[in-house]
Amino acid sequence: MMQRLFNGRDPALVLFDLDGTLVDSVPDLARAIDRMLQALGQAPAGIERVRHWVGNGAQVLVKRALAGQHDVGDIELPAALFERGYALFLDYYGEATADQSELYPGVIECLDGLKARGITMAVVTNKPIAFTRTMLDGFGLTPYFAVVLGGDSLPTRKPDPQMLLAAMAECGATAAQSLMVGDSLNDVGAGRNAGCAVACVPYGYNHGQPIADARPDLIVERLDQLL
Template identity: 35%
Template sequence: MAGTVVFDLDGTLADTSGDLIAAANACFQARGLDDLLDPMADALTAFHGGRAMLRLGYSRMARDTLLPPGAEEQDYPRLLDHYGRNIAVHTRLYPGVEEALRQLQADGVKLTVCTNKPEGLAETLLTELGIRHLFGGLIGADTLPVRKPDPRPYRAAVDAVGGTVAQSFLVGDTDTDRKTAAAAGVRVALVNFGPEGDAIARLGPDAVISGFAELPTLARKWLG
């Protein structure tokens, strides 16, 4: 079977929310504030990136707490620094990820990653999780001047493994992934084991995946 499967990272291959939330809370603590985000309740926001977490946390400050101008831009690199030093404390692969990736490889499918996590952090995390070697390519948020949902990172991820966009599809977990697939003109499968659960179907993906064991069969159907 020829073809390429492109994977998002956060919320798709691994539950990274705990370490992301911890990095945001470290920024709030440095300003003398309490932990403003909850690892469970705010997991969905974590998968939308560092700035989204900081904005949500700031919105929960007491009304009489003054925040210096530009706090978000000041804290964002601090968040990334803390996260980079504590990138795999709580993070875990979702069940069945490695088995599914190996089966896809056995079926002749090329595997690559397209994420809005900075490339260096994505490289580190995939290595820490023990699966970096299973992917032939990796495009991060800062690899190109643009990021998802612009289709160019997706195309670059496919090009990195010598694939063709026409014989590829995306596996993700957010509306950003759906929009990326639409812009690239490919199918998208969204996972429902993230924070949104079955509600992810509201985005109208081409398929919803309830577990990674389903992915090889879907790939045979779409790429076969």
């Protein structure tokens, strides 16, 4: 199916988002967030609220949890509260990034199929790089990827294209030869800003908005449908 985007050919490089695309990571994230909130004397948020807060990096997730809402643009949290909460979250999440999380159906089939066709793969995620590597190791996914970049690997995060462009450069691929695969508006924006094609899955973390509204080039129900 992805060949439709490349004039009947395979892309040279497929760039994958992680949370909400390859892995349903909310169970472990929610556990860490709730432990953080309880340690600060606040009520736990619960998995469904955390599911709507994920997607913009760890710091934004913690801000949303401390504020108890998704929109934190105009909210000024006490610096000491945020710093304490963020430190607690990092500790708790660092203890378990792949214990309760699960790979989505079709992920292994997709990765094996791309590998068999000689297509280079990379991970470009807003998740901190330490947790990204721990999660990939936990699921045995690390060997599939030539490049792995996290939200703190470079000065900017998606939807800024720098992460994607850096992975393309390292893998020797142009934007015209690359496919970004994600689940959110940030992924579509990053792909558009980088000048590459974008495919999305509808099951991830897009803050309750249908991913079709972001108008990716392709939507697949499962990642193995890319093949």
